[in-house]
Amino acid sequence: MNLKTKIGRLVLQNPILVASGCFGYGEEYAPLLDLSRLGGVVTKGISLKPRPGNSPPRLAETPAGLLNSIGLENVGVDRFIEEKLPFLRKQKACVLVNIFGESLGEYRKLAEILDDIDGIAGLEVNISCPNVEKGGLEFGVKPDSTRKVIETVRGKTSLPVLAKLSPNVTDIVEIARAAMQGGADGLTLINTLKGMAIDVKTRCPKLARGIGGLSGPAIRPVAVRMVYEVSRKLAAPVIGAGGIDSTEAALEFFIAGAGAVQIGTGFLINPRLPLTIIPELVGYLDNQGLKGIESLVGNIPADKPKRRKK
Amino acid sequence: MRLSNCPVNRNLVIAPGYFLMEIETPEIAAEAQPGQFVMIKTREGREPLLRRPLSLHRVSSTSIELLYQVIGKGTQALSQTRPGEFLDLLGPLGKPFPLPASSSGIILLVAGGIGIAPLLALAEQISERLKVKGQRSKANLKIHLLYGAKTKAHLVRISDFQKMGIEVSTITDDGSGGRKGLATDLLRKFLVSPHGNISAAYACGPRPMLKTVAQLTRNKTVPVYLSLEEMMACGMGACLGCSVRARASGIKYLRVCQDGPVFLAEDIILD
Structure with missing residues (x-):
């Protein structure tokens, strides 16, 4: 079975990746799974300088969901290259580096620095983090600034560039179009939805920062819809993400139009999930009489429900 | 550290709202040290979504004991687990208690x-x-x-x-x-x-x-x-969700799951 998939110029041996922020830099998970068998891993968001992250509490569990406000705590690009990347290289992981800047200049610098480094398959540009004061979501909610960030990164790297977009927008297609016009090879859909949870005993927010980003199965229908709309209206290569916790959930994304998927919250709960999905995906493709993953992508027979044969 | 599905031997009420659970898990027991914890999927499915961190109450050669208080959805689900049922465990995790250096x-x-x-x-x-x-x-x-x-x-x-x-x-x-x-x-x-x-x-x-x-x-x-006790998502140091303020200059936060859960009091600032 051919599981090879392409997201623009990015070629992946299979379509199952681990999402940014859920994988750290891989050291923790290497004892539990062979990282080289994954389609790819997306690193924790990396910034130019180290960031301490937000005050705790940073997590709250919600119905079928997880609300987080980590605030892009990371070691910074220099330490990432010196201390973290060599390990991932040694594990033969396909590494996508998620980059985050507070200004266009920071995105430019990050792209420049990482362009020269061995062992990086592509960049995922984070313009969609809801948990920081400056940058992040600020760029990703407007078409103009979305295009500018992607153009800036594109201009400084020869690596494939993915734009990770926010669902916290009125029209995802408009933002997706801007990212593609800026020169993205593909799009990661979606980052977390802005959310809030309140402790009724104290009548205070559960997160120190009040508002956070919601992930997990609770957001999956929103993510599937956005993947569907974007791939239908733009024919842009898409990596789907949002609440994948089973093979069936991953299949929804492929059928909606995603060429690959990322597992985030589902991976935190079950680190073996990606490697469970791969053989089950093969079984499904066999059953459906399909020769490979690429023939499943966007393969919706009708845009309305159809009765099952039995 | 292992990820395994393990049978529950006992799950008894020993005080109002307090349960003592014994889980057969030779592999985790072999590695486990006091002060460490396990992440347990307290029930299959999406409610509750996350695993729950529980510290080791006792370690024997083939099993571990957990002592827990029913507080929320996770411990509620755990309290309904019957002997013979299986639970998904990830562990042992975190740093153990350092043993006293002095023998007096x-x-x-x-x-x-x-x-x-x-x-x-x-x-x-x-x-x-x-x-x-x-x-x-x-x-x-x-x-x-x-x-x-x-x-x-x-x-x-x-x-x-x-x-x-x-x-x-x-x-x-x-x-x-x-x-x-x-x-x-x-x-x-x-x-x-x-x-x-x-x-x-x-x-x-x-x-x-x-x-x-x-x-x-x-x-x-x-x-x-x-x-320390803290809400956790991964329990393995990856998600950075369970931070505690560090006293040392140069680092702002430590991870309860990976740098702890046992800390020297002088190394952290409890808000």
Whole structure:
């Protein structure tokens, strides 16, 4: 079975990746799974300088969901290259580096620095983090600034560039179009939805920062819809993400139009999930009489429900 | 560290809202050390979504024991697990309690409520080590447990500590078992009475208790270890969700799951 998939110029041996922020830099998970068998891993968001992250509490569990406000705590690009990347290289992981800047200049610098480094398959540009004061979501909610960030990164790297977009927008297609016009090879859909949870005993927010980003199965229908709309209206290569916790959930994304998927919250709960999905995906493709993953992508027979044969 | 599906041997109520669970898990038990924890999927499916971190209450050769209080959805689900059912475990995780360097003096254990859980495993390990070293007869190392709970009924496992020759002082919120007050009241009193030298202290309990323990022992030169409880998503140091403020300059936060859950009191700032 051919599981090879392409997201623009990015070629992946299979379509199952681990999402940014859920994988750290891989050291923790290497004892539990062979990282080289994954389609790819997306690193924790990396910034130019180290960031301490937000005050705790940073997590709250919600119905079928997880609300987080980590605030892009990371070691910074220099330490990432010196201390973290060599390990991932040694594990033969396909590494996508998620980059985050507070200004266009920071995105430019990050792209420049990482362009020269061995062992990086592509960049995922984070313009969609809801948990920081400056940058992040600020760029990703407007078409103009979305295009500018992607153009800036594109201009400084020869690596494939993915734009990770926010669902916290009125029209995802408009933002997706801007990212593609800026020169993205593909799009990661979606980052977390802005959310809030309140402790009724104290009548205070559960997160120190009040508002956070919601992930997990609770957001999956929103993510599937956005993947569907974007791939239908733009024919842009898409990596789907949002609440994948089973093979069936991953299949929804492929059928909606995603060429690959990322597992985030589902991976935190079950680190073996990606490697469970791969053989089950093969079984499904066999059953459906399909020769490979690429023939499943966007393969919706009708845009309305159809009765099952039995 | 392992990820495995393990059968539950026992799951008993031992005090109001307190359960003692034994899980058969030779692989995790073989690696497990007091102070560490396991992440448990308390029920299949999406409610609750995340695993729950629970510290090791006791470690034997093929099984582990967990002592937990039913607080929310996760522990509620766990309390309904029947013997013979399987639970998905990830562990052992985190850093264990460092053992006392000195083989003389007093080792203080301070427990508040369900915070007694990891201290039994620790006490058993220290006692075992002394037996092996043959130092017990010399009796130059004494363990003293200062234990506070809501009511007398919530003071659990006392005889297990006493069996090892550990002196136990109790106190309760309502005065039903020992004096009325908090574990930290026992500590305050202990520190001003003549008992000999304290060589190390270990505490586990609610955050305000740990804060007071840190304050009361600030001028002591002995190591004071605090075992922290925190909400976690991965339990493995990847998601950075369970941070605690660090005292050292240069780092702002430490991860409770990976850098802890046991910390030297002087290394962290409890808000």
